[in-house]
Amino acid sequence: MSVTSRPDHEKTAGSGKSNGHAAPPALTVEALFLGPKSENKAFFRERLLAIIEDHIHWRADFNPADAALVSAEDMRAKAFVHTLDRTTEVLEEVSSRLRQSADPWFSTRYLGHMCSDILMVANIAKMSTMLFNPNNCAYEASVATEPMELEVGKDFGRLLGYDADTNWGHITTDGTVANYESLWLARNLKSFPLGVKSACPDLVEGLDEWQLLNLPVAKILDLLDETKKNGTFAKALAASARGRGAGGGKLGKMIVPQTRHYSWEKAADILGIGLDSLENIPVDSLYRIDLEALRAALDDCLAKKIPVLSLISVVGTTEEGAIDDVAAIVKIREEYEKKGLSFYHHIDAAYGGYGRTMFLDEEGNFMPYPELLSRLCELDVEKSGVAFPSETVWSAFRAIPSADSVTIDPHKMGYVPYAAGGISVRDKRILGLVSYSAAYVFDGKDIELNLASVILEGSKSGASAAGVWAAHQLVPQNISGYGQIMARSLGGARHFVKTLETVREFDVAGKTIVCLPLLSEPDFNIVCMAFNYKGNTSLAKMNDFNTKIYAASSYSGGRMYTEDWITSHTVLETASYGNAPLDFIKKFGLPESEWTAVGQVVVLRSCVLHPWMASTPNYPQAWQTYVEIMKDKIERIVADEDLHNATTA
Ligand SMILES: *Cc1c(COP(=O)(O)O)cnc(C)c1O
DSSP, X not given: OOSSOOOGGGOSTTOTTOOSSSOOOOOOGGGTBOOTTOTTHHHHHHHHHHHHXXXXXXXXXXXXXXXXXXXXXXXXXXXXXXXXXXXXXXHHHHXXXXXXXXXXXXXXXXXXXXXXXXXXXXXXXXXXXXXXXXXTTSGGGOTTTHHHHHHHHHHHHHXXXXXXTTOEEEEESSXXXXXXXXXXXXXXXXXXXXXXXXXXXXXXXXXXXXXXXXXXXXXHHHHHHHHHHHTOHHHHHHTSHHXXXXXXXXXXXXXXXXXXXXXXXXXXXXXXXXXXXXXXXXXXXXXXXXXHHHHHHHHXXXXXXXXXXXXXXXXXXXXXXXBOOXXXXXXXXXXXXHTTOOOEEEEEETXXXXXXXXXXXXXXXXOOHHHHHHHHHHTTSGGGSOOOSOHHHHHHHHHGGGSSEEEEOTTTTTOOOSSOEEEEESOGGGGGGTOOOOXXXXXXXXXXXXXXGSSSOSSOBHHHHHHHHHHHHHSOSSTTTHHHHHHHHHHHHHHHHHHHHHHOEEEETTEEEEEEESOSSOXXXXXXXXXXXXXXXXXXXXXXXXXXXHHTTSXXXXXXXXXXXXXXXXXXXXXXXXXXXXHHHHHTTOOHHHHHHHOEEEEEEEEOOOSTTOSGGGHHHHHHHHHHHHHHHHHHHHHHHHHHHHHHO
């Protein structure tokens, strides 16, 4: 039995999993979501009810001769009626709480965190699978859904550009857990040669500790194979970090950009690497890792003979959506490997990973830059005069498969319900370094049958996997499927920025207000911005102003449904961003001394995930409405401030 097979003709990223017929008609984004106004309600309701019916019959038809265990008489009992009444009350309470205060992320007015409407197919698939409650911890607890998880793992590999024969991947609870998993792999891998030295010194004869800690990833995996062949694998593993711990810094530095997600700190803590080993590299004015600073850090490690456990690049930073120059980083890694400094490279593409679908043609090939631009043009996105993505971003996405592993979250840009993160590794031999089989659950033979023996989690939702799987079946992971959604989301974000730049200044309540985006060409779909009083040179005052605007445009104060648009915010501080924000505050006419003195700038942050603002005719009107709403809010804030100043004067 094969739990992962899929017919060969279906194995390209662009297949759309059709069944061998002529090319299917194009998918339209309008039919993929329930919609901001529940436009697709009839279809949604019909499919959901059908699935509930199917489930009810499925139970009843399982060994039909078995007698029912709850009788009509039981159902007339007082306690029975009471129990159902209470159930109804509790469910009504849940519904009431949700309708009072759930975040309205389906709305185009929601421009806050990394969520938006989710694909109908994923939502319905997940809800229906929940009725069956599968546990993807092991094949026998999830015969239907564990294979789905592993097929999605193959999809990840294809969309990230990995070789299908050697790659492996699966769905995690979230990006955080995927990051933990990658560091777990890197830690055990990096320390394995030391274990080999102790278990079978002949295999690494003549190599000193520095050399052992700098073996290239592929060489370490070859060593793993050799120890398996000569029977010293278990002993070597026991003498690696897996048996002996991370060894108080012995494994060296974990290099991350300052823009890293905070899950990396948690990962360093939990896996015994220690926060002291986390080396933060400054970012440049585009919020990408500063390549010169990266080189300087690597030179320093080389000079002091400090190994580097792993380097983390970010594709889609959480605050700015910035995309590190992965192509350059890959070259830097090769260069330092030649100098004797070798390390694991992980890409945290929790947010931006699905962005790669936009760069793939229907055969799954990564498109040359001019072809990409012309395909985007056909989608009516590029034509609008907003050139994106830049060539650097394009080459960063192209270079992704050179990394050893990648985090990619379906529950972000995959538009599927929580909880669905994901990890993809280039060479599945690495799983041997984290494999466990708990005899009480598994028979211990095949990794694919014993999922929990090679991942961080144990019991886990099969419903989440079904949601992602269904989304991947319907929406091809290329320009004609997910790529369309990406293009509309990124195009919408670019247009948002252009609108802000056009507005730039406006008058309210007798004052001139300046509004500027943090980046005029963001790499992805996050738009950060700030407002200031024209002529104000106090950063503290500007921060206070933006904090008030944020409070008037978010649920931070607990008020729901009274806001006309919703944003999130972030604070860019010297401690984590160095001087990267300096250029931005200078654009407002603030002197450098203000930055030195205050050391932080408050910005409003909008993740433009939803695909509705992208079709060209909708742009100007939608963003203009947004700008008008902002003006109203600011007018109230300014009036409040004037009143306050008048009464305290
Ligand atoms: C969101 C995010 C994470 C964490 O993912 P969760 O799914 O929220 O746990 C990690 N890294 C980056 C870059 C992210 O944007």
